[in-house]
Amino acid sequence: MTDTRDLLYHVDGDLVPASEATVRVDDRGFRYGDAAFETCRAYGGTIFAWDAHVDRLETTCELLSIDHDLSAADLRRRIDETLAANDLADAYVRLSITRGVQPGKLTPRSAVDPTVVVSVKPLPRGGVEGERVWDEPAIVRTVDTRRIPDEAIPAAAKTHNYLNGILARAELRGTDADEALVCDLEGNVAEGAASNVWFVRDGTLYTPTIEGPVLPGITRGIVRELASGADVPVSEGSYAIEDVLAADEAFLTNRTWELRPIASIDDIAVGGGPVTGRLSRAYDERVEDSCYR
Template identity: 35%
Template structure:
């Protein structure tokens, strides 16, 4: 199952089958840590500096010190990709609070740990990417910023997992989370865009969305290609009446949505989605191609 996966753990590279972390690591015990997902193409990490900047900000919000400099993490990423049998793949960069005694007090953890995993990640099938996925609006709500800010990419994903379980029970591929005011936040592991009257819209991070790297890239590509785009507060009404809808994320890349709560989206895959997907693929080649 993990034959192609390779792991870098605090300076040592090992096959996934031999990788070990302590059962007393607070990242494992309590989800006390942060992470980044990074794609690599042609053996080169895509937009790694932006991911490391977000990793640092997530860690700072949790008063978690990353025990390596950015330059050292970049080198560790390069080493992990080099030993991977994959040319194109997915990286998971994890910073845990480290080993401590039982109990949630982080003061008992003396040394944070860093893990980098290189493997494959396919969130949807090729057929689903071509025809679009179906989604529901979950009853599970995204946590508010005064509880846990969505811009912190922490190891605790129970909120999203519960929403994904709702999607599984409903027999669809994705769930969309609302915030406590009933406004759209994001998908379970991806940002959300709609097209309405020719304008590309996405919820701001303050509504409970992750400040996604792919999300920002899509906004940049929209500007470069003359597509009107802006952040906007959205409700389920806006989703039901959207001309197009699609999801974005490092793992997801771009995925069209064809149905929300049994309501068909007018265009899937839509014109704007196809235009941006082509631009995104061209950007990947431009930044990582030989």
């Protein structure tokens, strides 16, 4: 695999070596986490579900009042240039837009000169003939960290301020866990530190509602759609940890993992199953049809 130091990143219109890719220390993205980002996957040189990523990025920027004045075509061009410069067809892609450099005051100015960064790294081929980026089903553990209420920071905003997830993952130190299961202030299951959570009981697929403090994941939306097409009933609501522990099968979703079965939660075996397998195959077929054929 390519050494990260050998990669080229796209920083404010220029392709620069990763080791030299920098932003100013008074950039608000660095100073305050005042920035929006999207994690995408390129399959065969195509950004999968690009329109959905653009829509969510715009939602985040609107929630943060970052009027960046950049078109979707311009952002896509920067991504395509970065992939081409690194000779990558299958890759992790991260696109960030910060509010840019402003005086060191908490109150942001309405005028924005954004900082735009595209970083990439190689990933395996996806689709029907692809391979997973994970080796085993996920070991999950619950944590004491709670999800920030939507009334405090909108869950729909995918920002650089990931301290909530970092604190959740920090609780996993010294364990064998791959992911932290985070609850809301009422004790209901919200999401993983960097993933959405799903479980199956009696053939019905359940996932926490995005009316709570849950990020509306792009992969989450696709799985929801695939389940409907496969005649798998889906229920969105508020669920206790005990509901997930009693499930017939469970899995996590995010852009990098795609669908990853949950092996266990707090040492209680859960595992994948027929619904997880069917939806995973359907997802691979969607990727194959959209990006490789």
